[in-house]
Amino acid sequence: MKDLKTILRFKKIGIVLLLLSSCNAFLDEDPDNRVTLDNLDKAAQLLTNAYSIASPNFTDWMTDNVQFTQGTNKRLSHQQMYSWQDVTTGPTEQDTPNFYWFQTYSAISHANEVLAILDDLPVMEGEDQARKDAIEAEALLTRAYGHFMLVNMFGQHFGESGDGVPYIKEPETTFLGTYERKSVRRVYDDIEDDLLDGLEKVDDSFYSNSGKYHFNRNAALAFASRFYLFKRDFVRCKQYSDELLGSNPGAFVRDLTSQQFQLASSSVTEYPRQYTSPELAANLLLIRKISLTQRPDFAYGPESNFYSALFGTSIFGGLTDERENPAFVKGLNAVFPARYESLFERSSLNSSVGFPYYIHMAFTGEEVLLNRAEANAFLGNLDESIADLQVLSEKRFSGGTPTVTLQDLRDFYNDTDDVNNVLSYIIFLERRKEFIMQGLRWFDIKRYFLPVVHDLEDGSTILLEGDDLRKALQIPTSAIEVGGLEPNPR
Template sequence: MKKYNIYFILAVIFLFTGCKKYLEQVPDQRTKLNTPEKVSELLVTAYPRANLFLWSESMSDNVIDNSIAGAVNNINIGGYFWKDPEDISQDSPNYYWGACYTAIAAANQALDACNKATNPESYKAQKGEALVARAYAHFMLVTYYSKAYDPATAAVDPGIPYVTEPETVVLKNYERKTVAYVYEQIEKDLTEGLPLIVDNYAAPAYHFTKKAAHAFASRFYLNKREYDKVISEANETFPSNEFASNVRPWFAYANLDVSETRINYTAGTNPGNLLLGETVSRIANNYYNTRYSMPQVKLNNLTAPVGVNFSAFKKYSTSSTFYFVNKFYAHFVRTTINATTGTYYAMVPLLTTEEVLMNRAEANVMKGNYTAALADLNTLISVRVNGYVPATHDLTDAKIKNFYIATISDPQQAYLKAVLDFKAAEFVHEGMRWLDIKRLNIPVTHIDLDGTVRVLPANDPRRLCQLPPEVSLSGVELNPR
């Protein structure tokens, strides 16, 4: 009996030792963020995997009621009529809201790991990327869903929830606070994170490199109307002023076919793409053939700012009705290897060399530095005009004033209009025109085929995208209508 008791005791000890080891294992085999490399892998998801390009273009003055033969697309229709979004699918404001907060959640989880690490110095690069990525996602949210930053009203205008901690409960209450508060938090994250960034990415175009972070900073300070900082950040992006050699090279696409042009335009090797987004999106399928889009005259006028024809652009048409600049490539990922269903992705430019150059031009205009602004505009002309000859194609003070003399008498406003028109040409289909309309409170007019005139006045509440209705479950108020 003593022998059997010993065997029984040994078996129990072995059983409980095995159970203890088993219970010490994480049940779902989740990865512990206990190395800088693992945190870097998480940060791949700290960028919004969505875009609002189609919605933004549809809201702007870039499009008209083109043809009843156009493709029916709910995003295009909702944007054109400035409706509150009902669609929750990709390319919708509701989808973008969720994608931004998903990215913020990943950034917060990464920051939590960085801050709790026993060797925090080893995580500095990851912390820098996470802070800037968190700032970017919040900035895009406040840009679309709140009023544009205005120093006179920012302290009372409702912002968006600025989330800085990982979520640990299913439903947590959040406050919108104010636009001023959101901007303060963005600037805090940006200024803390940028110096920590180390440019050692395998695919740098998909991460906040120092160059991309400074580019984002130039956009942020332009919206904040701090023009000296815009110029400083633009200069930090390209310290040797090498803008002309780092734009998206349209001249190189001259002999490429449609697919090759699209792939190259949104490639990570394209020097103009300072930050690319891998987005779940059908933008490549829909941007050129929807009902509310561009006819030939509209596109030709748009891409000839201040009378300068951007002849390097490759323009295409569908049935001689729908005209477009060839930009986006549709990546279709099948659900399984033999499936006929799947998800469309689009690689889209989020920050570019051209934007930084135009940000600096606008800042110089607002400071009255017109000679410097002209230099920036002429830099863009030099890489967008076939057979460029400075004496023929460069803008001058007289050309700008004469071009706008019928409608604009203030020289500063004439120069500002020139910059905005250059941006509208450069970023056609990319949603940037709406950001300028929103930022500067520019009225928009849409004219339907039957002659109906629709106007979105300055300060109209429909300029603010409506928040998804389900956010009210977390105590977040919707925008007034």
């Protein structure tokens, strides 16, 4: 092995080899203060930085879940995203595509550093070998997940022609390198290789009490469920969803009708604290994100009347959808669904400056349940799909006993012909409500080529067509100019 592979190159990042030191203290080491990776403890510690600190929730501002919001703080980048324009702000501004690009490739670079040296670390037989395999699995899974999120932001959806993103598998060995954008399909192939290799070796036993903050086995299965759903490989989506959910899928669904959540429903801090708790079986992978999207005075949100209408749309007349609350005032005409607690990390004990952050639910049991319901609908397993919707409904609607039947769905949608369409409609509706303002809606819009209409401050409207090229976010300017990447067509 080359000596360079034993050194952490903290001043580099995957594509243009720049690190945003202001956003990640661990990456702020001087080049002369390098760390040698010479044992498994150091390798495992480095992997804590293989999870991107950038939030995907800014994508919600581009979706049909938000409307023009009066009375909130809006940066230029917010206005550009809301209007589906290419973002022109630099890579240090959080909650932007550029920030997501650089921070995620930075995380990938840490995974690659670990993978590059693992084979050369001294390992005894038995437990040390098992721990080495677990570290390798976590590195592979974080690398796969980082590229998965990048290709689904900066490329068109799987199956479309066009470029994806570079898939970086080696540590950086040059100061300024040039890179090639692989096709979306080729990126998916690389993701699949890493994902399956990681699944084979993942081992939860080494995470002690912090397992929800690492790629544990359940999180890896949830990732596989999402990956194959996006790939439209419904058989394998169902396979990995089944493996996670087992014979008691309800155990992976938080009960919003319970006293625990009802008592917390009036608090903007306690409810999200309960919702994102690592103690909940529903939360499969939790990641700290530097972001302001969890603040109610920031950017865009669901308009109040739209929000009420969305959660009032249900086959269960007279029952209450508990997902509607708590929602607090946002600006002058919108609401703020309380799912994430707004947290702040001071730069030092006595400092008044620092970083706003929240704990992001990267994968949840509810997502896997709805992934499986969708896969079963397309596979023609209608009873199984309805059974999953029933499991979710029982923990979402209060004031009576919700019962999901195919006939009720047909009556509700006035569609007596295509049962697959009827099931798809309700699943898309449930996904929209379940994950509102959690960074998933944009990807459903891309998957199903849905149009989006946004209203502007002057009362006019703008349209994003279902097949609009702007659904692939623009590659950052510095990655184009320095990294040699081709920009997305417009």
